[in-house]
Amino acid sequence: xxxxxxxxxxxxxxxxxxxxxxxxxxxxxxxxxxxxxxxxxxxxxxxxxxxxxxxxxxxxxxxxxxxxxxxxxxxxxxxxxxxxxxxxxxxxxxxxxxxxxxxxxxxxxxxxxxxxxxxxxxxxxxxxxxxxxxxxxxxxxxxxxxxxxxxxxxxxxxxxxxxxxxxxxxxxxxxxxxxxxxxxxxxxxxxxxxxxxxxxxxxxxxxxxxxxxxxxxxxxxxxxxxxxxxxxxxxxxxxxxxxxxxxxxxxxxxxxxxxxxxxxxxxxxxxxxxxxxxxxxxxxxxxxxxxxxxxxxxxxxxxxxxxxxxxxxxxxxxxxxx
Amino acid sequence: xxxxxxxxxxxxxxxxxxxxxxxxxxxxxxxxxxxxxxxxxxxxxxxxxxxxxxxxxxxxxxxxxxxxxxxxxxxxxxxxxxxxxxxxxxxxxxxxxxxxxxxxxxxxxxxxxxxxxxxxxxxxxxxxxxxxxxxxxxxxxxxxxxxxxxxxxxxxxxxxxxxxxxxxxxxxxxxxxxxxxxxxxxxxxxxxxxxxxxxxxxxxxxxxxxxxxxxxxxxxxxxxxxxxxxxxxxxxxxxxxxxxxxxxxxxxxxxxxxxxxxxxxxxxxxxxxxxxxxxxxxxxxxxxxxxxxxxxxxxxxxxxxxxxxxxxxxxxxxxxxx
Numbered sequence: 001x002x003x004x005x006x007x008x009x010x011x012x013x014x015x016x017x018x019x020x021x022x023x024x025x026x027x028x029x030x031x032x033x034x035x036x037x038x039x040x041x042x043x044x045x046x047x048x049x050x051x052x053x054x055x056x057x058x059x060x061x062x063x064x065x066x067x068x069x070x071x072x073x074x075x076x077x078x079x080x081x082x083x084x085x086x087x088x089x090x091x092x093x094x095x096x097x098x099x100x101x102x103x104x105x106x107x108x109x110x111x112x113x114x115x116x117x118x119x120x121x122x123x124x125x126x127x128x129x130x131x132x133x134x135x136x137x138x139x140x141x142x143x144x145x146x147x148x149x150x151x152x153x154x155x156x157x158x159x160x161x162x163x164x165x166x167x168x169x170x171x172x173x174x175x176x177x178x179x180x181x182x183x184x185x186x187x188x189x190x191x192x193x194x195x196x197x198x199x200x201x202x203x204x205x206x207x208x209x210x211x212x213x214x215x216x217x218x219x220x221x222x223x224x225x226x227x228x229x230x231x232x233x234x235x236x237x238x239x240x241x242x243x244x245x246x247x248x249x250x251x252x253x254x255x256x257x258x259x260x261x262x263x264x265x266x267x268x269x270x271x272x273x274x275x276x277x278x279x280x281x282x283x284x285x286x287x288x289x290x291x292x293x294x295x296x297x298x299x300x301x302x303x304x305x306x307x308x309x310x311x312x313x314x315x316x317x318x319x320x321x322x
Numbered sequence: 323x324x325x326x327x328x329x330x331x332x333x334x335x336x337x338x339x340x341x342x343x344x345x346x347x348x349x350x351x352x353x354x355x356x357x358x359x360x361x362x363x364x365x366x367x368x369x370x371x372x373x374x375x376x377x378x379x380x381x382x383x384x385x386x387x388x389x390x391x392x393x394x395x396x397x398x399x400x401x402x403x404x405x406x407x408x409x410x411x412x413x414x415x416x417x418x419x420x421x422x423x424x425x426x427x428x429x430x431x432x433x434x435x436x437x438x439x440x441x442x443x444x445x446x447x448x449x450x451x452x453x454x455x456x457x458x459x460x461x462x463x464x465x466x467x468x469x470x471x472x473x474x475x476x477x478x479x480x481x482x483x484x485x486x487x488x489x490x491x492x493x494x495x496x497x498x499x500x501x502x503x504x505x506x507x508x509x510x511x512x513x514x515x516x517x518x519x520x521x522x523x524x525x526x527x528x529x530x531x532x533x534x535x536x537x538x539x540x541x542x543x544x545x546x547x548x549x550x551x552x553x554x555x556x557x558x559x560x561x562x563x564x565x566x567x568x569x570x571x572x573x574x575x576x577x578x579x580x581x582x583x584x585x586x587x588x589x590x591x592x593x594x595x596x597x598x599x600x601x602x603x604x605x606x607x608x609x610x611x612x613x614x615x616x617x618x619x620x621x622x623x624x625x626x627x628x629x630x631x632x633x634x635x636x637x638x639x640x641x642x643x644x
Contacts, residue, residue, distance in 0.1 A: 016489070019346065021344065022344050044598070167338070268634065272426065272634065275630030312590065312594065319637050
């Protein structure tokens with residue numbers, strides 16, 4: 001069980017260490033969406049995504065237990081969050097990343113002092129490599145989402161956003177969060193519902209990688225039907241987490257699946273209207289609004305923009321389509 | 323005279339209305355610059371630049387005096403700030419803009435309800451057009467920088483940044499601010515020196531548009547030697563302001579002139595490291611650091627990123643050079 005109290009504890013640990021990311025809005029987007037849309041911009045978090053929150057919350061507790069080395073597997077954002085947190089606690093970080101991660105993610109993880117081990121995600125299992133390394137080198141395994149401390153850390157996104165909405169006198173009608181394994185979604189859902197019990201919570205996923213949407217519909221955890229590369233590398237995890245899925249079942253209204261076309265349009269909109277760089281997987285929530293998948297008229301909608309680690313070619317591709 | 327008390331008053335007026343923009347930093351930039359560099363990101367301000375602060379501070383007072391229509395001249399960022407503030411006070415806004423402003427600035431000003439009048443900045447005087455319109459239509463003229471309320475509003479950038487630095491327990495050794503007419507620079511200088519009296523304050527300007535640097539050296543206001551178009555459209559004002567120049571003389575250490583090459587590199591760095599979109603004129607401070615014009619080693623440096631209204635082609639150009 002993860003409770004609001006765990007998230008509040010994580011919030012205290014992260015205070016003054018994680019960036020209090022802004023809640024932004026754009027007059028012209030509000031006009032075109034005929035409602036008020038606020039964006040919680042975790043692309044501006046340290047290491048360029050919300051993942052630093054969970055990683056720091058987890059590692060601060062491992063450090064107290066005397067752990068000096070950790071191993072993690074990640075498509076790239078968890079990797080950077082863990083690498084930075086590890087450096088703050090003088091821990092050795094070994095990170096298992098797929099060979100086809102964006103260069104910016106691999107390079108940044110190394111620059112933060114992480115030892116990167118690349119694997120082929122079409123033929124190898126990152127979980128198996130992680131468990132083997134943990135045993136071999138006596139390292140603590142820091143999972144990307146199926147961990148209470150990780151979920152609680154990511155939940156501080158929802159806690160902070162709730163405070164920011166309250167400061168503006170706003171009550172959100174609906175919240176959309178990008179969904180990979182569900183750590184961010186489930187932590188955020190608990191925090192938002194603590195403050196705004198009537199808010200409708202949605203996840204957004206890329207088309208063909210809608211494992212969470214199909215799992216919610218089926219009432220049980222289902223896998224993705226494809227393992228092809230996706231523009232939204234950050235959130236193409238194979239299936240919802242064991243711990244995260246029941247939380248999502250309890251809190252979510254449902255899910256919205258978006259096309260790459262709408263993802264690119266959302267990236268350009270973030271750069272032009274909000275002045276923030278959001279990676280493909282980070283802006284699926286806005287993509288869903290641009291695609292008209294969730295009515296915003298006369299409503300207050302909060303959208304989490306979860307990360308900003310996009311390679312320059314991908315950003316340029318989105319801009320040139322404008 | 324503009325004092326810290328004026329800035330504190332403006333801060334109260336703007337509270338909950340202007341975005342409290344974040345102070346961001348990047349581990350890898352800190353590493354490569356061998357010091358701690360913090361960025362006050364006004365690109366994330368409403369309308370995409372700090373200009374909303376001064377405009378709102380000014381118009382809130384004009385509204386109390388019963389003014390219902392205003393006129394302003396601007397290359398584009400003041401235009402948007404004034405147009406949004408005017409719409410909040412139900413004022414008619416007439417904005418005089420050069421024909422070669424970036425499309426994003428002209429379009430946004432219109433979308434915010436401003437009536438845009440275009441002029442040719444190589445053959446016509448915006449001041450003359452502005453004064454004529456003010457008389458003809460009985461409008462209040464809202465100058466872009468030579469106005470105490472505007473300077474006080476822009477100074478809230480420095481006040482907020484000082485609070486944010488203090489919350490982190492930091493004392494800045496040096497601050498770099500982009501400089502056009504000097505409204506942002508002078509307001510920010512007063513606020514920073516109130517909190518950190520020993521900080522060295524610098525302006526950054528584009529090469530060939532270094533009117534402030536040459537004026538500071540000469541001890542009197544000098545004009546730019548060229549009127550050619552510049553990538554840094556936001557800050558190519560012809561000479562320092564009458565009110566702003568003495569403030570800058572009192573507070574500044576000097577100025578740094580940067581090439582377009584370094585400006586494009588700084589734009590790419592902002593997108594890749596900080597995940598923020600900064601327009602050319604907005605990132606001349608970082609450009610100066612990348613060019614090695616001011617040592618950062620073992621120092622705490624604060625850099626103002628003043629605006630983010632860049633057309634997509636310009637952003638793509640910066641990204642493709644990476």
